[in-house]
Amino acid sequence: MVSENPFDQFRQECQTALSNALKKTLPEIKQPTITLNKTPNIEYGQLASSLCFELAKKLNQKPRTLAEHLVDAIDRSNFNLIESVVAAGAGYINFHVNFAKFSALTLESIRKLKGNYGFVKTSTPTKIIVEHTSVNPLHPIHIGQARNPMLGDALARILEARGHKVSRHYYIDDVGRQSSVVAYGYAKLGKPKPTEKADLFVGKIYTVTCCLVEINRLKKARELAIAVNSADDLVKTNKEIDEWMSIAAELKEKYPVLFEALMAKISEDENPEEEINRLNRAYEDGEPEAKGLIREVSELCLAGFRETMQRVGVSYDSWDWESDFVWSTQVSEVLSRLKASPFVFSEKGVLEFDAEKVANLLGLKGKLGLSEDNEVPPLTLVRADGTTLYTTRDIAYTLWKFRFAQKVINVIGMEQSLAQLQLKISLYALGYPEWADNLVHFAYNLVTLPGYKMSSRRGHYITFDQVLDEAVARAYEEVSKRSPMLSEEEKRKIADFVGLGAVRYALVDVDSGKPVVFTWERVLNFETNSAPYVQYTHARACSILRKAAREPQAPGFGLLTEKLERELVLSLAGFPDTFVEATEYLKPNMIADYANALADKFNTFYNALPVIKADSQELSDARIALTEAIKIVMANALNLIGVVAPEKM
RNA sequence: GGAUCCAUAGCUCAGCACGGAUAGAGCGCCAGCCUUCUAAGCUGGAAGUCAAGGGUUCAAAUCCCUUUGGAUCCGCCA
Numbered sequence: 001m002v003s004e005n006p007f008d009q010f011r012q013e014c015q016t017a018l019s020n021a022l023k024k025t026l027p028e029i030k031q032p033t034i035t036l037n038k039t040p041n042i043e044y045g046q047l048a049s050s051l052c053f054e055l056a057k058k059l060n061q062k063p064r065t066l067a068e069h070l071v072d073a074i075d076r077s078n079f080n081l082i083e084s085v086v087a088a089g090a091g092y093i094n095f096h097v098n099f100a101k102f103s104a105l106t107l108e109s110i111r112k113l114k115g116n117y118g119f120v121k122t123s124t125p126t127k128i129i130v131e132h133t134s135v136n137p138l139h140p141i142h143i144g145q146a147r148n149p150m151l152g153d154a155l156a157r158i159l160e161a162r163g164h165k166v167s168r169h170y171y172i173d174d175v176g177r178q179s180s181v182v183a184y185g186y187a188k189l190g191k192p193k194p195t196e197k198a199d200l201f202v203g204k205i206y207t208v209t210c211c212l213v214e215i216n217r218l219k220k221a222r223e224l225a226i227a228v229n230s231a232d233d234l235v236k237t238n239k240e241i242d243e244w245m246s247i248a249a250e251l252k253e254k255y256p257v258l259f260e261a262l263m264a265k266i267s268e269d270e271n272p273e274e275e276i277n278r279l280n281r282a283y284e285d286g287e288p289e290a291k292g293l294i295r296e297v298s299e300l301c302l303a304g305f306r307e308t309m310q311r312v313g314v315s316y317d318s319w320d321w322e323s324d325f326v327w328s329t330q331v332s333e334v335l336s337r338l339k340a341s342p343f344v345f346s347e348k349g350v351l352e353f354d355a356e357k358v359a360n361l362l363g364l365k366g367k368l369g370l371s372e373d374n375e376v377p378p379l380t381l382v383r384a385d386g387t388t389l390y391t392t393r394d395i396a397y398t399l400w401k402f403r404f405a406q407k408v409i410n411v412i413g414m415e416q417s418l419a420q421l422q423l424k425i426s427l428y429a430l431g432y433p434e435w436a437d438n439l440v441h442f443a444y445n446l447v448t449l450p451g452y453k454m455s456s457r458r459g460h461y462i463t464f465d466q467v468l469d470e471a472v473a474r475a476y477e478e479v480s481k482r483s484p485m486l487s488e489e490e491k492r493k494i495a496d497f498v499g500l501g502a503v504r505y506a507l508v509d510v511d512s513g514k515p516v517v518f519t520w521e522r523v524l525n526f527e528t529n530s531a532p533y534v535q536y537t538h539a540r541a542c543s544i545l546r547k548a549a550r551e552p553q554a555p556g557f558g559l560l561t562e563k564l565e566r567e568l569v570l571s572l573a574g575f576p577d578t579f580v581e582a583t584e585y586l587k588p589n590m591i592a593d594y595a596n597a598l599a600d601k602f603n604t605f606y607n608a609l610p611v612i613k614a615d616s617q618e619l620s621d622a623r624i625a626l627t628e629a630i631k632i633v634m635a636n637a638l639n640l641i642g643v644v645a646p647e648k649m
Numbered sequence: 650g651g652a653u654c655c656a657u658a659g660c661u662c663a664g665c666a667c668g669g670a671u672a673g674a675g676c677g678c679c680a681g682c683c684u685u686c687u688a689a690g691c692u693g694g695a696a697g698u699c700a701a702g703g704g705u706u707c708a709a710a711u712c713c714c715u716u717u718g719g720a721u722c723c724g725c726c727a
């Protein structure tokens with residue numbers, strides 16, 4: 001017999017049994033929906049109902065008495081997995097599972113389903129686009145941004161395992177001043193070939209160009225302030241100049257050659273600021289030269305990103321250029337449709353979208369979880385100079401995405417909550433309520449460095465590559481220390497998946513709504529509650545199975561009577577539940593927590609009870625089967641968060 | 650000022666969506682365990698007014714209200 005969700009099977013039996021008993025003893029009352037809770041302790045059974053507390057008041061009886069009556073009325077002869085039902089405490093009804101049968105069902109199911117165990121398929125498979133990463137192609141992905149792809153990829157993986165058709169999209173934000181800044185610097189240098197990892201190379205050009213252009217601009221502003229005799233402006237500008245000058249000094253020391261070269265080239269231009277704006281407009285207009293230039297730098301940077309993401313096992317199905325939406329008619333079409341709606345108004349030559357009016361008129365506030373007096377600020381769609389803004393283009397992009405998917409999940413930082421809300425409201429305004437309903441902003445909080453303000457414009461950041469390198473290096477040291485006899489090649493291989501796994505795990509482990517403070521200590525943790533811990537435990541289980549060197553012939557599942565063994569079986573049986581919950585509520589961290597908890601229990605078991613040298617062959621066979629099941633489930637869980645489950649380490 | 654999210658052991662965090670029995674881990678600290686299946690491990694110990702106050706309920710870390718403290722947003726940036 002195979003069950004894809006053994007624990008749920010037990011739960012169904014208990015629910016039916018209790019429901020039958022209720023109908024029999026209390027036919028006069030309306031049948032309540034029966035929910036069963038996990039018990040705090042295995043001694044209380046595996047599932048409990050607190051129904052009697054609710055009924056007691058209505059029926060004017062003591063909960064305990066009621067519980068006893070119901071327990072008496074329960075007929076469990078038709079139920080395979082229920083061992084006993086008892087009234088407990090002040091009025092709980094506790095269900096005990098028949099462990100002999102339950103262990104057999106659970107372990108055999110896992111051993112049969114193997115890599116598919118736990119991945120309960122949805123009854124409504126959906127085409128889903130998960131948009132994640134979408135780091136601007138200006139500089140390397142830094143640690144503050146790296147949480148995004150780790151969460152996004154884990155989400156894509158769990159949704160796929162759930163049976164959805166998932167497409168991973170990367171939105172390339174190449175429209176906007178920053179892209180022109182980096183392209184300007186790149187062109188000034190004569191479009192040099194990268195002498196190092198491409199995104200790192202582009203990042204340096206961006207930072208130095210930014211700094212030089214900014215100083216140039218500020219100096220002009222200072223002249224103006226002097227000319228109009230504005231003391232306030234002068235003080236403010238001087239302060240900013242001082243700040244940027246110190247950054248310039250820093251950059252000059254770090255990259256002397258690049259700095260000098262750019263400085264010489266940029267000073268040739270009377271007004272670099274104006275050059276950049278011209279380039280920006282030319283790009284939006286789709287002029288071939290600007291197109292070629294900006295696409296070239298962006299592609300360069302993206303090649304670096306691809307390299308980094310490949311290391312951690314993240315890939316994309318579609319790379320969507322923001323500029324494509326500007327050059328095609330899609331953005332202007334959206335605009336004209338919005339203009340035709342009653343929700344757009346013009347103010348001082350600026351086009352504004354009245355999200356508040358939409359929300360009120362269509363009665364969206366309750367639906368969107370907003371209180372009635374929460375006023376949604378308007379969204380600027382078009383600037384006075386006629387150019388569009390980021391969110392405006394995002395509306396066109398979102399409409400495009402819904403041509404290919406029924407559901408769109410945007411993995412975007414929490415700080416963009418308002419923009420994402422306005423985007424959603426715009427879909428209602430355009431007459432796509434189903435799309436709006438199926439647009440999900442998966443908001444996550446930032447990664448911060450203690451005592452350090454990350455700023456990509458100023459080149460203050462720790463790159464994701466640096467973190468990965470450091471993690472692998474640390475892992476290599478650990479492997480060398482712990483397993484000095486391994487070959488160099490083996491050590492490198494292990495260090496690689498351990499280091500990368502540790503980083504992935506650390507970035508998905510925390511609830512996505514909470515900020516993560518980055519410390520090396522947190523990411524390079526190889527002890528309990530880390531990927532290496534789970535990986536090590538997996539390898540340990542594999543090692544036992546290798547040493548046992550046999551298939552269990554006649555496992556005596558009924559002999560698994562130790563509390564530790566039973567808790568393990570329960571954990572394994574509950575994996576499908578955890579998976580479904582993690583998928584439905586988009587909580588990849590639940591998977592990491594589950595894997596860690598399972599590893600924890602297995603290690604305790606490992607230290608307390610012998611597998612191969614158990615008292616009898618039947619018991620040994622049962623424990624081998626248990627170990628194998630644990631190995632399978634641990635690997636399945638690790639796969640979901642993109643962490644390698646090694647045979648050896 | 651308005652909005653959103655958050656507050657649980659010295660530190661980092663689970664648990665909260667759907668209220669249920671003594672609130673769980675890890676780090677750090679203290680004391681132990683490698684001639685037995687991988688010590689990246691295990692065992693034991695100390696450590697909590699679940700931010701404060703009120704309310705709802707048979708039952709509140711969990712739901713509601715108020716207060717305090719923190720993060721983020723409220724741009725013709727992205």
